[in-house]
Amino acid sequence: MTIKTYLQQLQKLLPNTWIEQIQYIHSSLLFRCILFLGSKPLTFSHKSTMVFSPHQDDETFGCGGMIANKREHGIQVVVVFLTNGQGAGGSQLNSHDKIIQIRKQEALTALEFLGVEPSKIHFLDKHDGHLQKLNHQERKETIEQVMYLIEFYQPQEIYVPHKKDCHQDHEATYELVKVAIAQAGITVDLLQYPIWLFWRSPLFILLKLQDIAAAYSLSITLVQEKKQQAIAAYSSQLESLPRGFINRFLGDYEIYFKAKS
Numbered sequence: 001m002t003i004k005t006y007l008q009q010l011q012k013l014l015p016n017t018w019i020e021q022i023q024y025i026h027s028s029l030l031f032r033c034i035l036f037l038g039s040k041p042l043t044f045s046h047k048s049t050m051v052f053s054p055h056q057d058d059e060t061f062g063c064g065g066m067i068a069n070k071r072e073h074g075i076q077v078v079v080v081f082l083t084n085g086q087g088a089g090g091s092q093l094n095s096h097d098k099i100i101q102i103r104k105q106e107a108l109t110a111l112e113f114l115g116v117e118p119s120k121i122h123f124l125d126k127h128d129g130h131l132q133k134l135n136h137q138e139r140k141e142t143i144e145q146v147m148y149l150i151e152f153y154q155p156q157e158i159y160v161p162h163k164k165d166c167h168q169d170h171e172a173t174y175e176l177v178k179v180a181i182a183q184a185g186i187t188v189d190l191l192q193y194p195i196w197l198f199w200r201s202p203l204f205i206l207l208k209l210q211d212i213a214a215a216y217s218l219s220i221t222l223v224q225e226k227k228q229q230a231i232a233a234y235s236s237q238l239e240s241l242p243r244g245f246i247n248r249f250l251g252d253y254e255i256y257f258k259a260k261s
């Protein structure tokens with residue numbers, strides 16, 4: 001069974017409420033509008049890269065094509081997961097500890113499809129769902145951990161979730177990494193990847209013209225199959241995410257928004 005067939009079969013099993021159908025149409029329209037009317041093509045760069053991902057799957061959904069593309073050219077890609085992923089949906093039979101282990105293993109498998117070595121994958125294991133609620137000390141420690149990794153790897157590009165991604169952990173990841181970059185004092189290209197932005201937000205209210213002007217599209221046709229395999233590796237998440245939401249990430253383009261670092 002091919003990966004695509006597997007995903008299609010899986011999706012037939014999932015509920016498809018009218019709300020999800022509306023969200024799917026809405027997010028598809030917004031994605032296409034940005035892609036074909038509002039974005040500039042992102043030229044392939046040989047810059048070394050770090051991807052900061054709040055949960056085990058965001059890096060693959062948002063940046064899987066970019067990661068596979070860079071790894072095929074032998075360019076360093078480091079992936080850092082901020083939370084342990086224990087808040088995920090999926091089978092109720094699993095304990096929190098079990099969910100954490102499952103998601104870590106899925107992340108390693110997904111990133112293997114994309115060509116990232118385990119030594120370049122870091123788990124900061126923060127409590128899932130609490131990145132915006134860290135107390136002063138926890139926030140300071142998290143920023144220092146991120147800063148240490150940035151200083152260690154000296155990336156030329158950093159990818160973070162969009163600052164208005166309609167999810168607390170995602171927006172907090174953007175903020176924490178941005179502060180760490182400033183404290184590290186390095187110059188780096190900062191690119192934001194949208195995960196929930198198109199699905200949850202009334203985009204034209206949330207996004208200002210200057211946000212849309214910073215949109216870039218990356219063609220990932222050559223590595224699309226690798227990305228689909230990596231997405232399929234996250235089987236615990238595919239059970240619980242809306243099928244229209246997953247569909248958007250199976251296509252041949254990724255969208256990024258450049259930010260000022």
Ligand SMILES: [Zn+2]
Pocket residue numbers: 054055058170195
């Ligand atoms: Zn997430």
